[in-house]
Amino acid sequence: MGDLRLSYVELHARSAFSFLEGACTPEEFANLCAHYQMPAMALLDRNGVYGSPRFHLAARKLSLSPHIGAEVASPQGWRYPLLVKSRTGYQNLCRLITQMKLRGKKGDGYVLDEEVAQKASGLVCLTGGDEGPLAYALGTGEIHAGIEQVELLCRVFGRENVYVELQRHFNREEESRNQAAIEIARKLRLPLLATNGVCYARPGQRQLLDVFTCLRNHRTLATAGRFLSQNSERYLKPPAEMTRLFSDLPEAVENTGILSSRLEFTLNDLGYRFPKYPLPSGETQMSFLRRRVGEGMIARYGSHNEKARKQVERELALIEKLDLPGYFLIVWDIVRFCREKQILVQGRGSAANSAVCYSLGITAVDPVAMDLLFERFLSEQRGEWPDIDLDLPSGAQRERAIQYVYERYGKLGAAMTANVITYRGRSAAREIGKVLSFQAEVLDRISTLVGAWQYPDPGQTLEGHVREAGLDYQNLQIRKFVELCLMAQDMPRHLGQHSGGMVVCQGELDSIVPLQPATMPGRVVVQWDKEDCADMGIVKVDLLGLGMMATLEDCIEIIREDYGEKIDLAHLPPNDPMVYAALQKADTVGMFQIESRAQMAFLPRLQPRCFYDIVVQVGIIRPGPIVGKMVHPYLKRRQGRELPQCLHPSLEPVLARTLGVPLFQEQLLRMAMIAAGFSGGEAEELRRAFGFKRSELRMKDIEIKLRAGMAKKGIEAETQDKIVKAITSFALYGFPESHAASFALLAYASAFLKCHYLAAFTAALLNNQPMGFYQPATLVKDAQRHGLKIHPIDVMRSDWLCTLEKYKPGFALRMGLRYAKGLRQEIGLQIVQECRIRPFFSVEDLQLRIPAIQKSELAVLADIGALNFIAGREAGIHRRDASWQIERAARRAGPLLERLPEQNSARENSPLAPMRPEERLLADFRGTGMTIGLHPMAYKRPQLRKEGVRSAADLHRLRNGSAVRIAGAVIARQRPGTAKGFVFLSLEDETGITNAIITPQLFEEDYATVVQQQFLLIDGKLQNQEGVVSVKAEHVRPLPVAFAEMASHDFY
C-alpha cells in the first residue's frame, strides 16, 4: 500500500455510466489514476455498477485496485454513496439496486430505508457531497439535523463503516457545509474523508457534463442556468493537489488510504456459479448429457461411425473435465424447445466445430465429415466459457424462444444482456445541436450530413470534414458543436437490451450483477453488456434473429399452404443442378450471403460445383482473405492456371482442401499446431492475440514462440516468414470454416427455394424486408426477369403481406398492403378483415367501414391503383377516378349527409384524365418504392439506344476492353475499406444489373454526381473476364430521369 500519509485515493467518482451525470469513461479514470501513481480508486456510478467491469479490467491491467460502489437513491432524493468492502457487501449492493430497479419504472426508483438496513452489511457509507445525506439534512435544518442524519447512518451501517466526506470545489456553500461536517465528525468521533466528487477525468470535460446536464433536464445551455456546473473542479485531481487542498485537514487525506486498504472486494471475487440443468432423479449432468449425445450421434452418424464416436468421446471428456455439461444441456434444451414448436433454429459460429453440438442437434454441419477443428470451439487452456450462438427467425419466433428461457430459469436465473447505447455521429449531433439551441431545420440538415465526417479518409482534417458537411468552422457555436460531438463519441447514453444475448445463473443472478426491467414488459436485463458479461466470466447464450431464417420459415409455410408440398430444410436434395447453374451465372439476387456485388463478381470465376464450394464462396469474400491476398492465388489454382502449393509439405493435410491457400481460421490454428507444435489452446490464443483486441506485446511474444516452434521442426527461415505473414495478415478478419459452413447451408437452402419455388421465395423475402443487400424494387425486378408474374396492390385482393395467387400453370405474387407507403399496419389489417367479411363497393364504403383511415392513406392507395377495382367492375376504374373519389370520402359530411350518394351520379367516373404511363411509374415509386410495370429505364431506351448506350444484357456479348456507355438506376453504392478508395456502383436497367468501378480520382472529381444522382450515364472500358462483367468508369454524368425516385443501399 506504500506510505498511507502520502497516498491519496479517490473514493468518490462517477463515470459516464452514470448516464448523463458523468463525462468520461471508466478506462480514462483508470489510465489517469495510473499516471498519477494513485494506487487505487473507487467508481460510484448512479444507481448501478454499469461501468464496473470496464473499470475493473482497465485497472487490473494497470495493477491498480479497482474499488466498486454506487450512489444509491433514497426516497428523499439524496443518494447514499456506498463502497463495497466484501463480497457480501457486493451481493447486498447488487440486490439493493435490483430491488429498487425492479420496483420502479424503467430508470426510476429508490431504495427504502428498511431495505438499506437489511442489506447494509459489507458496505461502507460516505456522507456524500452536495447530493449526499448530510448535505440534504443540513439544507433542511441547522447542524443538529446533520448530526441526527449521521447518527442514523451509524446505526444502519455501523460506526466503523461511516466516513464524513469533505469535498472542496472552491464553492462558498460547500465550504460552509464542510465546516458543519467537520464539527459533526469531531462531535461523533467519526473519521473525515477527503474526496473530489469526481465527474470527469480532465477539466475540459466539464463542457460535456454541462451538455449532459441539459439533456437530463430537457433544457438548452442558454436556459439551463444554475443547473450547470459552477466551475470545472470536478476532475480527477492528482494526489499532490488534493493533499494541498486539504492541507488544513491532513487526516482526511490519510483516511482515503486507510479506507482503501479496508475495501478488500474486487470483481475477481464475483462468485458466479454455473447453472445446472434440472435433471430427472438418479442422473448426473454428465450422464444425462452422454445419454442425449449418444442418442443424437446414432441419429446423425449411425451406429458404426468410429471416427465420429472417437471425436465425440474426446469432446465429452473435455466437457467433463471443464465441468461444462450443464451449459450444453441448457443450449440443447432451447434447441429442443424450438424443434418442438417448429421454430427453425441453427447454431452458428465455432459451435459448428463440435461433434457434440452436431449430435445434440444444435448445429447442422457435420464437423467430422468436414474435418473441422474442435479446439477453435473449446480448449482447456483458454479458461473461457464456450460461445454458442443460435440463429432463429427474427421476430415473434425468436421471442418465443427467449420467453422459454425466462420461464425455465426464473426471473432471477436468466436475463438479457444489456446493450450500452452510446453517442454516435448522428445521435450526438442531434442532441448536442438541440442543447446549443440550433433550429429544427439546422438540426435536420446536420444530422443528415454528419455521416460525411465518419468515413476515415486519410489526409482530410476535421475542419475539412466539417466544411464538407456544409458547416462554417469559424463560427464559435459550430466549433463547439464539433468539439462536443467528438467528445461525446462512444460515451454511454442509456442502457438498451441486447438483441439476443442471454445470461443464465443458478437462480441468484441478482447477487452477481444488478438487474433492471427492460422496455418490453416482463423482461429484465443485467446492467452489463455482452462483452462485459463474457469478461466477467458469466456464461451466455446468444439467441440471434436472422432475417433469412424468418424468410426460409415463411417460404416453407407458403409452399405448404399454396403448393401443398412439405419442405424439410435438413433434407433438401443435395447438389441440385439448377442451384449450381444459378450460382455459376451469379444469378443470386436475394440469396443468403452470396448476393452482394463482390460475391457476384467471384461466383462465375469460382464456378461452384459442390457444397464445399459454397462454403469457400461464403468464406473467401471477406476482409481476411482479401487483405491477406488469398483470393487470386486460390482462383488461379482452382482454374488450373497454377499448381496447388502448400507453404510447407507438413501443412498439406491442412491446406489441401483449399488448394494450399489458407482461407479459414481453423486452418490458421492447425498450421500453428502442425508447423510450430502448438497445442489447440495455444493456437486459439494465437488467433486471439492477432484478433480484434490486438496487443503489440502479446503478438510479439506469440510470434517468437511460433518461430521457435517452427525452427524446432526444421522449417526454413524463408518458409517461416511466409507462414507468419499468412497468419498475421489473416487472423484479424478471418472467418471460421464452421461458421462459413453453417451459412453455406442457409445459402444453399435459399438458392434451392429461389430456383424451385420462386413465387413463394420472393413473397417470403418481400415479407421480411428490410434485409439483405437489395431494395424490394430490385428483388421484384429480378423475380420478374425470372418469369414471375407480379400483381399490384389491390384492396380487394391483397393481404397485409405478399401472397400467392393461382396464375396459369403456377403462381403469381400479389403485392401486400405493407408496401403501400404510409399505410399503418392496423389500418391495413382492418382493410383485409373488412374485405373478407364483405367486399367494398365504393371508396365511401371503405371509408365508412374503416373510419380511422386517414386521407393520406386513402390517397396513397388511390395513387398506386389499389382502389381501381373497388367499384366491383371487372375493368376497374383508373387511378385518377379513385383519387377523385377519395377527396369526397375523406371530407366527411357528418352523420346526416355522409350516406347520401354523390350528386351528378358520377360515382365511378371522374372529370379527370387517366394517368400517363410515366405518371403511373412516378406514382408507383412514390407510393410503393418500386414498380411492377416497366423499369424506368425502359421508357428511355429508344433515346438511349440512339446515344449508343448499352443495356446490361448487351454487355456480356461485348469484347473485354471495348469502350462502352452504360446507364441505369443506382441500386447500390459501396466504398469498402479494403478497396483503397475505389467505389463500386450497381446500376440496374430493365435487362439486369451492371457493375461500375469508380476510381478514387474520378470519385473526388465527381463526388456530388456519384453520391447524389439516382440515375447515371457512364462512359468507360468494359471488363469482361471469365463471365464477370464490369465497367471501369472514365466519365460519369447524371441521367435526367426525373419521374422516378429510386432508393439505393449505400455503404460508404
Added chain:
Amino acid sequence: MSFVSIFVPDFMLQAVVRSAPGMWNRALALVEPASPLRPVICLNQQAATRGIKPAITKSEVEQFGGIGILQRSRPQERIAHAALLDLAWSISPRVEDTAPDNIVLDLAGLASLFGSDENIIHRLAEGAKRLGLETQIAAACNIEAAILASRAFPGITVIPEGEEAAIIGKAPVTALLFSAAGVSVSRQNGETASAVHDLTDLLETLKRWGVHTCASFAALPVLELSERLGQEGVRLHKLARAGAVRALIPAQPAGHFEEEMELEDAVAEMEPLSILLGQLLERMCSRIAARSLAAGGIDLRLQLQPSFEDGRITAGHPCAQTTDPGEGEAADIFQLALRLPAPMSDPRTLLKLLVLRLQSAPPPSPVVKIMLAADAVRPRTSQGDLFSAICPDPEKVELTVSRLASLVGDANVGSPELLDTHRPEGFRMCRFDPISVSRDSCRTARNSLVGRIQREQRAQGRALRSPSHGLEKEVQSALRVFRPAPAARVEIRNGYPVQIAFSGFRGRVIAASGPWRSSGDWWTEDSYAKDEWDLEIQSTSKTRSGKQQGVYRVCYDCAKKGWYVWGTFD
C-alpha cells in the same frame, strides 16, 4: 382595363442585387445569414441551371465554384418594397400592398394625367427598372386576374376585357394557389414554404389529379369540386375562371404617424428646441387622437448641422446612435426612442419625457431638422381593482423614472432582476413597470431574491468562519459593490494574496478566504472564469483617518488575467 399588378420574381435576391445590376447575369444564390448552416433560400435561373438547389448550405455552394453567394438583407427588402410602393404612389393614389413582392394599382381616371393604360404600364416598367428591379406586369379589368397573370407570365401581359379566362387558363395552377394566398411563387424559399403550409395539401391533391393549369382546374365541375375542396375550392375555381371580382384594398400607413419640421436656422439651445418639439407633438397627438388612438412609443430623429469638428454622436452614446448608412439615411442623424409604459396621447407629458431624455443626453450639434414618428395603438383602458393597491398614474411614474434616469443614467434605473446563472454579476435592470407586475409575482420575486441573498449570506458567514482560511470573525454584513470595479494589483505568496493596492489605497492582507471559483458560458463569446477572494485588509497607506481596516471582495479575472476589487463589506 383599370388594374395593373406588378410582381417582382425572386424578390429577396433582387432586393440585394438591385444595387449592382450587372450581377444579375451571373449565377447567384442567396443565403440566410441568421442560420448557422447558411442555407440557400433563393437563387436565379443561372444558378438553378448549374445544379444549385434551395436549402443546400453555403459551404456546398462554394464547392460548385463560380456561383455568386449573397446574404439575405431584410432592410434591403424593406427598402425595395418601399421604393416599389413609392413608384406606384407616384402614379396612382389607389395602391394595394398585396405582398412584399407584389403591388396593384388602380388606373381609373389617370388617363388625363398620364395618357393611355399602355403608357402607364410602360412607365411603371421603366420606373421599376430604374429602381433596379426586374418585374412581371399584368393589366386587366379584374384585379385578381391581373395579380394572377403578373405572377404567372414573364414580361408585360395585357389582358383585353373578356379574354381573362382564356389567358388565365394557361397559367400554372401553382401560380393560382400562391396568388390566392398572397405569397410569392418562387422556386426557392423556405419562408414561402412555411407560409403556404395550408396550401400544400391542396397542391398535392391537384398534382395527384393531374391538374396542372388553371384551365384544367376551371374545367372541373364546381359542385363536385365543392364537395371535395370545400369553399376554398370554389373560390379558387372562380379565380381560375377569372370570375372573381373584388375591390382594391388601398394601402395606407396604418398606425404609423410621422411629422417633421425643417428649420431655417439651426437650433442649438434646448429651450427653443422644446418649443418646436411641442408644436410637432401637438400636431401629431391631434392626428392620433382623431383616430381614437394613442402613442405607444415615439421615435425622435434630429438631423444635425454638419460640423467640421469631430462632434458627431457615435453609437457608443448611451441612448443615441447614428443610423445605419446602409439603409440610405444620412449619417448625421441623432436618434432617440421613447418607449412608453402605457399608451399616451397627452402632448405635454410626451414633451416633458422627451425633454428629460434630451437633457440627459443632448444632441452634440445644432439641429436643422426634426422628425417625429409614432406607433399608434389603442388607448389604455383599465378599471381599478378593489383589492389591489392604488398605483400611481403611469404618466407620473414614467416622468419620475425619466427624471431619475437623467440624473443617474438609463442603465441604472429600474427593477433589478436576478438571472439564473452562476455568473457573479448575474442580474439585470428591468424597466420599472408597476402596472404589469401583479402583487403575487412581486411577492414571489421578492421572496426569491431575499431567499437567495440570505442563503448566500449564510454560506458566506460560515465560509468566513472557516479556520482553515484564517478569518475568525462572525460577519453579518452586506456587500457594497463598486461600479465600475477598480483594477487592483495583488501580490500572491504560497497561493494566497498578501498585499493589495487599488485606487490609491494600499494594504496588507491579514486574513483571506478563497478562492471561490466560477466559470461558465463557455459556448458563447462572453464566457467567464473568475476567482473571488474575501480579504481582510489593513491599510498601509496614509489616509486622512489614519490606519484603516476593511473586508473586501477581490476578483481575479482568468480571461483578462487581471485583478479588480468587486466590493467591500459594510
